[in-house]
Amino acid sequence: MAQPTLDIFQVIADPSRREMLRLLSKDSLTINSLAENFDMSRPAVSKHIKILYSAGFISIQDMGRERYCTLKQDAFKELQEWLSYYDKFWASKMKKLETLLNNKAAKK
Amino acid sequence: MAQPTLDIFQVIADPSRREMLRLLSKDSLTINSLAENFDMSRPAVSKHIKILYSAGFISIQDMGRERYCTLKQDAFKELQEWLSYYDKFWASKMKKLETLLNNKAAKK
DNA sequence: TATTTCTGTAACACAAAAGTTACGTATATC
DNA sequence: GATATACGTAACTTTTGTGTTACAGAAATA
Secondary structure, three states: OOOOOOOHHHHOOOHHHHHHHHHHHHOOEEHHHHHOOOOOOHHHHHHHHHHHHHOOOEEEEEEOOEEEEEEOHHHHHHHHHHHHHHHHHHHHHHHHHHHHHHHHHHHO | OOOOOOOHHHHOOOHHHHHHHHHHHHOOEEHHHHHOOOOOOHHHHHHHHHHHHHOOOEEEEEEOOEEEEEEOHHHHHHHHHHHHHHHHHHHHHHHHHHHHHHHHHHHO
């Protein structure tokens, strides 16, 4: 329940993990059914899943001996927040440029 | 001019590089003035800057023997696009849940 | 109960990333 | 012209990540 909170940026740095997220956006999948899509051993996939889970990208439902992985919004929101900081940066930069141009036009 | 296009996710995975972006959101800085903020050698910073540049996170203006680094929107937009795919995912998921609840209510 | 299936983890190997020092070069300054 | 400054790059070391195989356990199945 208590995620140790891995570095979300580090987590999505791996192309395989991003592909896992993409697959899970189509459907919830078990570890094995996920692994079928990759050219790597099942334990490797299992590790990736653990990482995605720890960072809050997915949740996991235990169904008997199977474990279903589902996308979870938490980590995505964190990324969005990080990006929004720079969104604001661009917005204010544009605004400054705009007023600068307006002033120039006024002085003419 | 022609960026070899590094993996932007890999690029922001490094905490030092993210800190550089944050510093550059405050002000354009030279390599040296950037390096003063970090507990690493100047060549190390120089390498990070090269990576940020190659991925399209910053632009560089040569001023004599100095090089001023400035944030560039390109890579940020790529990240935003990646995230927007999942934004849509969450939106449609919410919608499905909503209609499901509505149907249940109607049957009552 | 014996066996198969689905999974996690430990121990290890290997490749990639990130750091260092030691250099070289171009632009300012004296 | 000699020196100092701002930087890039090459060669190397160290650390981190990602993969593997081998094993163990718990749930289904025979």
